[in-house]
Amino acid sequence: MKKIVVLALMGVCLSAFVSPALAAYKDEYKLDIVPSLSTGWGMGAQYFADLVKERSDGKINIKVYPNSQLATGKQTSAFMLLRNGAIDFACQSTINYSPQIPELNLFALPFFMSGQPDRYKALDAITNGKAGELIAKAIEDKGGKFLCFGENGFREMTNSKKEIRAPKDLEGVKMRVVGSPLFLDTFKALGSNPVAMPWSDTIAALQQGTIDGQENPINTFYPLKVHEYNKYVTNWHYMGDPTMFVVNPKIWISFSSEDQELIAKAAKEAAAYQIALARIGIDENDGGKNLEYLKSIGKVPDVLDWDAELKKVGMVVTNLTPEETQAFVELTKPVVETWRKTIGEELVKAAEEDMAAAR
Numbered sequence: 209m210k211k212i213v214v215l216a217l218m219g220v221c222l223s224a225f226v227s228p229a230l231a232a233y234k235d236e237y238k239l240d241i242v243p244s245l246s247t248g249w250g251m252g253a254q255y256f257a258d259l260v261k262e263r264s265d266g267k268i269n270i271k272v273y274p275n276s277q278l279a280t281g282k283q284t285s286a287f288m289l290l291r292n293g294a295i296d297f298a299c300q301s302t303i304n305y306s307p308q309i310p311e312l313n314l315f316a317l318p319f320f321m322s323g324q325p326d327r328y329k330a331l332d333a334i335t336n337g338k339a340g341e342l343i344a345k346a347i348e349d350k351g352g353k354f355l356c357f358g359e360n361g362f363r364e365m366t367n368s369k370k371e372i373r374a375p376k377d378l379e380g381v382k383m384r385v386v387g388s389p390l391f392l393d394t395f396k397a398l399g400s401n402p403v404a405m406p407w408s409d410t411i412a413a414l415q416q417g418t419i420d421g422q423e424n425p426i427n428t429f430y431p432l433k434v435h436e437y438n439k440y441v442t443n444w445h446y447m448g449d450p451t452m453f454v455v456n457p458k459i460w461i462s463f464s465s466e467d468q469e470l471i472a473k474a475a476k477e478a479a480a481y482q483i484a485l486a487r488i489g490i491d492e493n494d495g496g497k498n499l500e501y502l503k504s505i506g507k508v509p510d511v512l513d514w515d516a517e518l519k520k521v522g523m524v525v526t527n528l529t530p531e532e533t534q535a536f537v538e539l540t541k542p543v544v545e546t547w548r549k550t551i552g553e554e555l556v557k558a559a560e561e562d563m564a565a566a567r
């Protein structure tokens with residue numbers, strides 16, 4: 209009996225000395241993404257998994273699960289699953305975590321970034337600035353370990369009915385939007401008829417004609433051949449959607465500090481790849497730097513001019529003039545005013561200062 213007690217005590221003492229870093233690693237870590245692997249978002253997430261596997265000599269095996277499989281399609285509840293450990297890693301859109309982390313609505317404020325002289329500079333100023341720090345903190349406070357921002361992209365809209373040059377053209381067009389309240393507010397303010405729906409149901413709904421259109425970054429909708437159902441695309445860049453590389457905090461502390469460093473570095477590199485993919489052939493002011501970067505990692509994509517590509521596959525491409533854009537800006541101003549409060553004045557002001565400093 210005494211022996212057993214002594215042995216049990218030894219066990220307790222020993223386990224106290226075994227740091228969590230020495231806990232056994234899982235055979236597979238599940239990483240959640242919303243779209244398919246063929247999108248820039250998916251390619252960036254896969255690159256992250258590949259880098260981690262290679263650099264850890266196969267010890268850390270991250271598997272990317274596309275099409276919101278891990279969240280059974282419920283993309284706007286996926287943060288709960290990351291927090292409770294059903295999902296280990298994610299490369300997620302700020303939009304999908306915004307119902308649980310209201311600060312993330314910042315990026316979806318209509319024309320907040322694209323109202324600046326250079327929308328990509330504005331986005332970078334926020335993600336790399338004081339506002340980005342506040343957002344990272346908000347994510348961590350809610351129970352996600354934040355690694356870095358990547359990019360889904362600036363969102364454009366497509367539909368099957370007509371060319372959209374003015375808000376009145378949206379009348380009677382059934383637009384699919386993400387199930388996040390700010391999107392419903394924005395599209396209602398513009399006089400459209402928005403329908404909230406998971407991305408995983410959207411292509412079938414376009415095909416069946418239960419919706420007429422959708423809004424997403426080109427590099428997210430083109431690989432799914434949205435042009436087969438939607439003839440019209442309007443480039444209005446009304447909001448830019450970063451992705452976030454995040455980890456469940458318990459999983460994070462189970463890694464040794466060397467492995468944490470390896471993972472964080474791989475996430476930064478994968479994010480840089482995802483950002484370059486989201487911008488190449490779209491950002492008219494990039495001075496060739498996205499192509500240069502993609503060449504340097506040996507990953508130049510096929511399409512280097514998106515307007516030309518979309519025309520080639522039969523779309524009518526509409527680029528709004530500043531005056532035309534202004535009509536959309538005016539109608540969505542009340543939405544911005546309302547949502548500033550939900551997001552938090554301190555954060556919105558920090559973002560405005562970050563953008564002003566980068567101009």
Ligand code: X2X
Pocket residue numbers: 242243283301303304360386406407423424425428
């Ligand atoms: O649902 C969408 O539109 C998508 C794929 O862009 C997001 O997950 C936010």
